[in-house]
Structures are given as structure tokens and as C-alpha cells.
Amino acid sequence: MSSLCREVITLQLGHYSNFAGTHWWNLQDASLSYDPESPPGEIQSDVVFREGQTLGGHVTYTPRLIAMDLKGSLRTLRQEGSLYDAGKDTSAVTWDGSITMHEESPPAKNSFLEDLDKLDKGEILAEADFPSSSQPQCSAARSLSVDTVNSHLARVQKSYRLECSVKVWSDFLRIHLHPRTISVIHQYNHDGEAHRLEAFGQGESLLQGSVLEELEDRLHFFVEECDYLQGFQVLCDLADGFAGLGSKVTELLHDSYGGRGILTWGLLPVSHPDSTPVKDLYRLLNCTLGMVHMASHSSLFCPLTLRGGLGRRPSSPTMFTHLSYDPSLWYHSSSVLALALDTLTAPYRLRNNSVPMWQLADDLAVSGRKVVAAYGAVPFPMMHGSSLPDALSTYTDVLPWRPLSGCAEAGDGRCYGQWATLKGFEGQKLISSLAAGTKPPTPLHSLHSGEDVLASYIRSFYPSAPLALQLVSTPSELAPPFPQIFSQSLGAQGFLEGQPPPPGSTPRVVSSVPVMTSLQSGPALDPWLSELHRGVSAFDIRRVAPSFLSQGPEVLDYQEALEQLRLLARCYRDDSRGVMRSSSEEEDDD
Structure with a gap:
């Protein structure tokens, strides 16, 4: 602690x-x-x-x-x-001759x-520049009492x-x-x-x-x-x-x-x-x-x-x-x-x-497997006012996250290690609040902590993989100028709303979002790295792109790097039982 x-x-x-x-x-x-x-x-x-x-x-x-x-x-x-600008100091200028000035207009600011x-200059921006005071504000803005540049930006949520x-x-x-x-x-x-x-x-x-x-x-x-x-x-x-x-x-x-x-x-x-x-x-x-x-x-x-x-x-x-x-x-x-x-x-x-x-x-990074793949649910799809078991139980066949490294999940439950983090569930329930005597609709609804709920859910996809996880209630705060790239199915805090905004109404501004991520080391990286190796090994660099090597690396160093990539991919290879293959077995396949 x-x-x-x-x-x-x-x-x-x-x-x-x-x-x-x-x-x-x-x-x-x-x-x-x-x-x-x-x-x-x-x-x-x-x-x-x-x-x-x-x-x-x-x-x-x-x-x-x-x-x-x-x-x-x-x-x-x-x-x-x-x-830290201390102003311009001209006291060191000692040139007595004529000076020709070439003035260039600076780039225009958005x-x-x-x-x-x-x-920064302490000027007050016109009220017309901003939405009405009924605009939802992020939780960080509500806690700000000091008048600063950033507190202004957080409060006004200008679009x-x-x-x-x-x-x-x-x-x-x-x-x-x-x-x-x-x-x-x-x-x-x-x-x-x-x-x-x-x-x-x-x-x-x-x-x-x-x-x-x-x-x-x-x-x-x-x-x-x-x-x-x-x-x-x-x-x-x-x-x-x-x-x-x-x-x-x-x-x-x-x-x-x-x-x-x-x-x-x-x-x-x-x-x-x-x-x-x-x-x-x-x-x-x-x-x-x-x-x-x-x-x-x-x-x-x-x-x-x-x-x-x-x-x-x-x-x-x-x-x-x-x-x-x-x-x-x-x-x-x-x-x-x-x-x-x-x-x-x-x-x-x-x-x-x-x-x-x-x-x-x-x-x-066990046994030399220093390369990992990332996955994320951006944002994590959770209905406003619901619970974590409710959210996860809607994804029984596929995990809610998507690839963030260009590497698809293997989908066969094999993984050497995983670190999962859920951030931003502030105000939502991590466990189900069923009335006494009510039968839980899923096993997740019978668990008694958010950690148990998330761990049980992930292990239903990766039953034997080592798993570490972290739950952080504070969401990612989206102050200007973060782009408003969110669907209108999300409310101000990034949770799913039951109804879309009425036609003709002001578009919702999302001020914070929940996110779930996963870092994984597993057999899925073998075909991913092997495909990369095949792509660069399919041509003679000295013939196709000789200028690439003009400032290094040397050809031998380049070839050594390709061999290291091949060996790196092999680190992630296993058989259908999830057991690492021996070097001799792999050599026979190469």
C-alpha cells in the first residue's frame, strides 16, 4: 500500500x-x-x-x-x-556594421x-465561444478551484x-x-x-x-x-x-x-x-x-x-x-x-x-519473449447504471477488445502470460446487486469482487494462462482538444445510454471514457512474427533496395537481424498441448 x-x-x-x-x-x-x-x-x-x-x-x-x-x-x-522565457537579451550584440533583416511570417495558429x-495572457474568452453552462463537465473539472489555463479548458469543454x-x-x-x-x-x-x-x-x-x-x-x-x-x-x-x-x-x-x-x-x-x-x-x-x-x-x-x-x-x-x-x-x-x-x-x-x-x-518477458502484443476495448462497452458482470456477460463468445499491435488473437485459449487492466468504471457497480434468493443469471453475477469477476471472465477464454490484472476506477479525462470521435450511443462519461439523443438536439460531448487493455505473450505472436520474417526474406535487398544499406547496417548485420527475428518468432511456438517445442524439433521443421 x-x-x-x-x-x-x-x-x-x-x-x-x-x-x-x-x-x-x-x-x-x-x-x-x-x-x-x-x-x-x-x-x-x-x-x-x-x-x-x-x-x-x-x-x-x-x-x-x-x-x-x-x-x-x-x-x-x-x-x-x-x-521559462526570460525575455530577449540584446546586451551581447557587438556588431557595428549594417544589418539586413529578413522577416518571415510565422505559421498561423489554429x-x-x-x-x-x-x-496564458489572462484574457477572458467571450462567453459566446463556449457551450451553455448546462454542458456536462468532467469530474476533474468539478474538483478544480484554482483559476488556471488548464482548469479553464477543463470547465468550458469548448468543441x-x-x-x-x-x-x-x-x-x-x-x-x-x-x-x-x-x-x-x-x-x-x-x-x-x-x-x-x-x-x-x-x-x-x-x-x-x-x-x-x-x-x-x-x-x-x-x-x-x-x-x-x-x-x-x-x-x-x-x-x-x-x-x-x-x-x-x-x-x-x-x-x-x-x-x-x-x-x-x-x-x-x-x-x-x-x-x-x-x-x-x-x-x-x-x-x-x-x-x-x-x-x-x-x-x-x-x-x-x-x-x-x-x-x-x-x-x-x-x-x-x-x-x-x-x-x-x-x-x-x-x-x-x-x-x-x-x-x-x-x-x-x-x-x-x-x-x-x-x-x-x-x-x-519469460524465456526471451520480450515482444508482446496489445489489445484494447476503446471504450469499454458498459451500459450506464449497469454492473461489470452485466457488461462482460454480453461478450460470451468473443472478448470485447481489438488488436492494438496488428496481431490477431489465436482464439485457442493458449497464452504464456497476460496483464489486463480495466480503467474508468467510476460510479458503476463491479459486482451484481441481486436481491436475496435470486438466481444469478451467469456465474459472473455470483462473484463478490470486481477482481474476481474480471479474472473469471478472462480465464473462460484463457483457462490455464498466467494472469495479472489491475482495476482503476478513475477514467481517462477528455479535455479539449481531444477529438470527439465517439458514437452518439455514449453518454458524457463514456458509458452506453439506453436511448440516442433526440433528433435535432446538440450532439453529446464525451468528457471521459472507460478503457480495458491487455498485454499478451502467447503463440499468436509466432505466425505474426514469422509473416514479418517471410516478408523481408522474400527479396534480395542488395538488388531491390541497395540504397537502404548505404548508411548501414552492413549486409552481414542485416542478415543476422533477420536470423534473430526468425529465432524470436520460434520462441513463441508450441504444439497443440501448449508445450514449448524443443530446438531439435523446430530445426527439423525449418
């Missing part, structure tokens, strides 16, 4: 990872309470946030975060941020960023439509960042045709010289102010050269901070706006090499994507019954992954009964 704060440092490597990371940090920020009289929340925000002080003596609360991206990726956001500026205006992740960033957070890689461009970070070897070769020195300096800054550092959560793009950079970064963390947990999430968007056959091939190669190398240097590695697979010809994107999102919009797809990540990371961020990163990894 200890509330000891075990800090986590987050690294975001690449543009799509920063999209998902921005949504994730916005979710964390929306759940903060600024009221000193309110009781401590279930999630201990100090795990990922740090308290600091500006030069003017103002207390700050910023993410313990290092975010790396390319030149031109920030648009209106200054690399050093604005929170309506959300304009409102943030107004609130922003940013789908056409979001170009980069900073276009919807609602929090201030520390000056040591953003690291821009100037050797490569975010946009354009020239100087693009497209290949694994380019990213690998980046982590040296000034880039390495700057990263080590930022790491030391955040590490030294931690009292009980439990580890690092790394969000890294898999489809481009950031896969190579992430491989070197995780290797650095592994070598420099031994004994700390390293949970790496490899992110892939559903689609890219500039897809060509050659670029798609590059992305497949980056994904393959990145997974192999980052898994070897991490405590646990999990791809996160709504693609129907990691290959060049994936099936349809993952869809959810109560979501209406556009898979082609990074702003949308990354928001779904961020909601899932909020629940996936909850176990090691809890104030009480938290599970350290290394324990989570030890429970799942």
Missing part, C-alpha cells in the same frame, strides 16, 4: 510518437487536480511529472520528457518553450492555440474541430514543456523531398557527436532529480529512420542505467501521405530491424498501431464499435492509441498497489 513515488522518464522519438505522446500528456494533464483540499488521486502524477521553478520564482509542473523530432516539425512551438494564448488544421503534434499540445524537453535533429527535414530520415542506418548513425552529447546531458538532468527512478518508457516511430535512432537510444539506456525498466512502444500510423512501393519497402525494413534491436535492449517491447498488420499489405485498420475515427488522420489514430496507452501504463503509475516496470516485464 506504499505511495512511494517511483519516477519514470519518457522519451518520444519521431513525429507519430510525438502525436501519440501529445495526446497522452494532454490526458494526464486533464486529470490533474489543482485543489489542495481534494484527496490524492489513484494515479500518482509525480511519477511522470516534475516540479520546478522559473527564474521569476513561479512553480512549474512539467513532463519528465525528452521529445526528439526533425527540423521543421514544430511550426508555432518554440524549441525552448515559453514557460483556434485552440489562439485560445491558449489568450488564457474544437481541428481535423483540417492539425499539421504537426504541437498544433494540439495543451501543456507547457521544460526547456530541456524538445530536441530538434537539424541534419534531416520533416517536410520536403531532400534530407529525409527514411532508413534505419541513418538513424543509427545519428547518435554520436553533438546529438549523443545533447541526449546524455538531458538524460542526466532528469535522472539526477529522481529519488527512486524505476525506468524509462520509450515511444519510438517504427516506420522511418527513428527506428534506427531508437535502437541506439535503448542500447544507451540499457548500458547506462542497468537495472532500470525500459518499456518500449513502437508506433506505426495506419497510413502515410507519401506512400510509394519503394517507401513502403523501406518502412517494412525499418519496422523489422527496429523491432529486433529495440526488443533486445528493452525490458519489454510492444508495437502499437491500428494497422491491420505490419507488412506491406495489411488488412483493414482496427475499428471499434463505439468510435468513429478516420484512420488516415494521425490526429485521430494517435488519440485512440493514447487512450489505450493511458490504461496500459496505469499499473506502474498508481499511488497505491503500483506494479514497478520491471515486475510488469518479468511477468510477461
Whole structure:
């Protein structure tokens, strides 16, 4: 029951990872309470946030975060941020000659960023900008008594439509960042045709010289102010050269901070706006090499994507019954992954009964199986006013979650280990409240705790698999500018309503949602990884894509990585009885 704060440092490597990371940090920020009289929340925000002080003596609360991206990726956001701005100092200018000024208009800010500026300056936004006072408010907003930028945003729930205006992740960033957070890689461009970070070897070769020195300096800054550092959560793009950079970064963390947990999430968007056959091939190669190398240097590695697979010809994107999102919009797809990540990371961020990163990894990464697959019910389908047994008993033939790693469940009850988390059932009943003498409609309705209900339900699908689970009542709070991608069958708190809103009425605004996730290590990863191996082994890279190897890796290193992928897939292979096969048996099949 200890509330000891075990800090986590987050690294975001690449543009799509920063999209998902921005949504994730916005979710964390929306759940903060600024009221000193309110009781401590279930999630201990100090795990990922740090308290600091500006030069003017103002207390700050910023993410313990290092975010790396390319030149031109920030648009209106200054690399050093604005929170610690000491003003411009012109006293050091000594040039006496003539000066030619070239002025360039800054990018236009969208309506959300304009409102943030107004609130930062203490300006009062017009009441007409917001819905009426009858608009439902999230629970975090009700607890806020301090007048802050974020408390304003949480209370007003203005409906922003940013789908056409979001170009980069900073276009919807609602929090201030520390000056040591953003690291821009100037050797490569975010946009354009020239100087693009497209290949694994380019990213690998980046982590040296000034880039390495700057990263080590930022790491030391955040590490030294931690009292009980439990580890690092790394969000890294898999489809481009950031896969190579992430491989070197995780290797650095592994070598420099031994004994700390390293949970790496490899992110892939559903689609890219500039897809060509050659670029798609590059992305497949980056994904393959990145997974192999980052898994070897991490405590646990999990791809996160709504693609129907990691290959060049994936099936349809993952869809959810109560979501209406556009898979082609990074702003949308990354928001779904961020909601899932909020629940996936909850176990090691809890104030009480938290599970350290290394324990989570030890429970799942057994016998060298460091790659896991994620699944999620986003949102968890639960009728308003019902109970957890009621919700689960409607899914007797199939689990309510969908793939979040492009890996379908085997469906045969075999699993080496699973970690399930249900977050956001606040106000709902975890057990049935049947009248005395009433026969329970299902076995779930006869159980006496939420943990027993959820465990019994999951074990009906995985009867012999090791299972760990966590229940967190606090939901994910959806403050602006989280996109309203939810069906009108959901109420304000994300639970299913019995009736749709009347025709012509104002669309419902969902302010929080329940989510259920699962991290799994099982035989389903064998065909998934084997298919990836077959995809990259089906062609001669020296003939089809010789330029990919121009900056590394060497051909022998590339071939060794493919062999490691083959062996990794074999780690997840078993027979119909769920018993691991011997190496000699597998060699006979190869």
C-alpha cells in the first residue's frame, strides 16, 4: 500500500510518437487536480511529472520528457518553450556594421492555440465561444478551484474541430514543456523531398557527436532529480529512420542505467501521405530491424498501431464499435492509441498497489519473449447504471477488445502470460446487486469482487494462462482538444445510454471514457512474427533496395537481424498441448 513515488522518464522519438505522446500528456494533464483540499488521486502524477521553478520564482509542473523530432516539425512551438522565457537579451550584440533583416511570417495558429494564448495572457474568452453552462463537465473539472489555463479548458469543454488544421503534434499540445524537453535533429527535414530520415542506418548513425552529447546531458538532468527512478518508457516511430535512432537510444539506456525498466512502444500510423512501393519497402525494413534491436535492449517491447498488420499489405485498420475515427488522420489514430496507452501504463503509475516496470516485464518477458502484443476495448462497452458482470456477460463468445499491435488473437485459449487492466468504471457497480434468493443469471453475477469477476471472465477464454490484472476506477479525462470521435450511443462519461439523443438536439460531448487493455505473450505472436520474417526474406535487398544499406547496417548485420527475428518468432511456438517445442524439433521443421 506504499505511495512511494517511483519516477519514470519518457522519451518520444519521431513525429507519430510525438502525436501519440501529445495526446497522452494532454490526458494526464486533464486529470490533474489543482485543489489542495481534494484527496490524492489513484494515479500518482509525480511519477511522470516534475516540479520546478522559473527564474521569476513561479512553480512549474512539467513532463519528465525528452521529445526528439526533425527540423521543421514544430511550426508555432518554440524549441525552448515559453514557460521559462526570460525575455530577449540584446546586451551581447557587438556588431557595428549594417544589418539586413529578413522577416518571415510565422505559421498561423489554429483556434485552440489562439485560445491558449489568450488564457496564458489572462484574457477572458467571450462567453459566446463556449457551450451553455448546462454542458456536462468532467469530474476533474468539478474538483478544480484554482483559476488556471488548464482548469479553464477543463470547465468550458469548448468543441474544437481541428481535423483540417492539425499539421504537426504541437498544433494540439495543451501543456507547457521544460526547456530541456524538445530536441530538434537539424541534419534531416520533416517536410520536403531532400534530407529525409527514411532508413534505419541513418538513424543509427545519428547518435554520436553533438546529438549523443545533447541526449546524455538531458538524460542526466532528469535522472539526477529522481529519488527512486524505476525506468524509462520509450515511444519510438517504427516506420522511418527513428527506428534506427531508437535502437541506439535503448542500447544507451540499457548500458547506462542497468537495472532500470525500459518499456518500449513502437508506433506505426495506419497510413502515410507519401506512400510509394519503394517507401513502403523501406518502412517494412525499418519496422523489422527496429523491432529486433529495440526488443533486445528493452525490458519489454510492444508495437502499437491500428494497422491491420505490419507488412506491406495489411488488412483493414482496427475499428471499434463505439468510435468513429478516420484512420488516415494521425490526429485521430494517435488519440485512440493514447487512450489505450493511458490504461496500459496505469499499473506502474498508481499511488497505491503500483506494479514497478520491471515486475510488469518479468511477468510477461519469460524465456526471451520480450515482444508482446496489445489489445484494447476503446471504450469499454458498459451500459450506464449497469454492473461489470452485466457488461462482460454480453461478450460470451468473443472478448470485447481489438488488436492494438496488428496481431490477431489465436482464439485457442493458449497464452504464456497476460496483464489486463480495466480503467474508468467510476460510479458503476463491479459486482451484481441481486436481491436475496435470486438466481444469478451467469456465474459472473455470483462473484463478490470486481477482481474476481474480471479474472473469471478472462480465464473462460484463457483457462490455464498466467494472469495479472489491475482495476482503476478513475477514467481517462477528455479535455479539449481531444477529438470527439465517439458514437452518439455514449453518454458524457463514456458509458452506453439506453436511448440516442433526440433528433435535432446538440450532439453529446464525451468528457471521459472507460478503457480495458491487455498485454499478451502467447503463440499468436509466432505466425505474426514469422509473416514479418517471410516478408523481408522474400527479396534480395542488395538488388531491390541497395540504397537502404548505404548508411548501414552492413549486409552481414542485416542478415543476422533477420536470423534473430526468425529465432524470436520460434520462441513463441508450441504444439497443440501448449508445450514449448524443443530446438531439435523446430530445426527439423525449418
